Amino acid sequence: MNSSGLKLAYLCAIMNAMIIGFSFLFTKIALEFADPMDTLTFRFAASFAAMSIPVLLGRVRLNYRGKKLRKVVLLAILYPLAFFALQSYGLKYTTSSEGGILLAFTPVLTLLLAFLFLKETTTLLQKLSICLSVSGVLFIFIMKGSGIDWSNMTGIVLLFLSCLAIAGYNVLARRLLKSFSPAEITYVMLGIAFLSFLAMSLAGHTAAGTLDQLFSPLASGAFVAAILYLGVLSTLVTALSSNYALSRIEASKMSVFSNLSTIVSIAAGALLLGEEIRMYHIVGAALIIVGVIGTNLLGTSSSPSFPAKSIRRQ
Template sequence: MDTQTKGLKLAYFFAVLNAAIIGFSFLFTKMALVHAHPIDTLTYRFAASFIVLSIPVALGWIKLSYRGKPIFKALLLALMYPLGFFTLQAFGLQHATSAEGGIMYAFTPVVTMIIASLFLKETTTLLQKLSIFLSVFGVVFIFIMKGSSFNLSNLGGLSMLFLTCVAFAGYSVLARSLSKHFSPAEISYFMMGIGFITFLVVSLTKHIQGGTLSQFVALSGNGTFVLSIIYLGVVASLITSLTANYALSKIEASKMSVFTNLSTIVSIAAGALFIGEEITVYHLIGSLLIIAGVIGTNYLGRKKTVPLRADTLKT
């Protein structure tokens, strides 16, 4: 097995692993939000990510070099994810339901496919396009069968949730482009650092103005909150960032993005295992549609993954 094939197989493994981690993150997010404001949760989350990754960097185990590299594009990447994505998600969910958020997030692969075709010149076959829509339909089918629907009075919230799709799609496309210049660790460290500094400034400003700084500090002594943050910060942010950035250096953004819908299946399984939620026939049907869509997107196209070329990196 040659190095390229091994790298591609590892990339697909990381794509599935990411979906599993994100699927479980919904449970831990709910646990954290019981004790803290969304912005405070994000501050602690990215503090954990940045501090943990800083340890091997400080010890010299991970080498970083940003000199002569497109820092402005890396900053744009961080503005889309984590800053744009999580900020839009937090405020969007204040005006819309989590079910509406789940439905909107399912359209991320479609948005990614469009943006990747424009900026990376990625092409997809008709069968791949149909497979992407099949995975999206699988997620939407599950939510609709649960009785979820769109409330147009929440148009502001829905708009922000749709923009989270655009932000994540933009991140996927730009991260693949930047993989030519930065290592996965360099991209991840930059993203985590920008996220940590920005959310920390916002949190501290909010608490100082409100005279509640002691409440912010007290969160570090809450066992349940800290456990949630360890998972969200180290596993759901840091590990997924490293693995996603690696996968995007090997797999087209349009192929990678469809794996996000697998997180719906994992969240269903997690709900059944840990909080006793019922799994019904429509859950199984929707899950099969999602899996079929993921497989179709990645195996019904060209035989080989299109290599990333210099002339496709113009953004």
């Protein structure tokens, strides 16, 4: 494998975690001005528009001729459609802390699905490292006094299914990247997500008789700034970079990087909101980092990697 390509893949994985870690703050800002469905609509409108510009200018060339697009459609259904829908409705019945706890188990689900469908194998030390990373996230939430209220089974099931959706995305994307470039997959995903969320948002406003209020949040500079971050960085850039990383790194290794976003969220809260960092934050962060490093360094996987197709196609 090209070592420079592998280094770039790991850089993309780390960058993803950093961007997503800050996205929670911007999501909170956006939700002060619009409901979740409208926020998703504007978020994916921004991401799809941002990618459409270089596509229309010919800077990013896409070629879908002779390729099975229905599989990319399935990928888009898993993420972002199913993931965001299940997560949004799941959080109606549970707390954000419960969502964070369940989301931490995504690497474990990815490990199982990657073994079943991609025949990826990991060493015992790698499995233990994944569990160590998950335990770091759980330790932070538990020490904060958070837990899971098992009486909210509806919310728990929905959140678990959202984790299963993103795990399925990691595995399916890894397979599809053998025949599609990261840009080709990303563009279809963003287009489908934008049109779907727009249709749902329009339907909701039409039913409520509030269609004239759809664009009112755009009058706020804070909302526009939040949407640009969420749409361009937290959606478009992370989609491109995660798809590139998945073309170079096994799905089981890639997914564990998601837990790094917990560390970034803590740092963002301290830097921007003045939240206090306690010793259990440091201990949990150390467990997460050691787990991520161990997963990617301790042992090798039997799943072969393959070169990523260039984003720009001649």
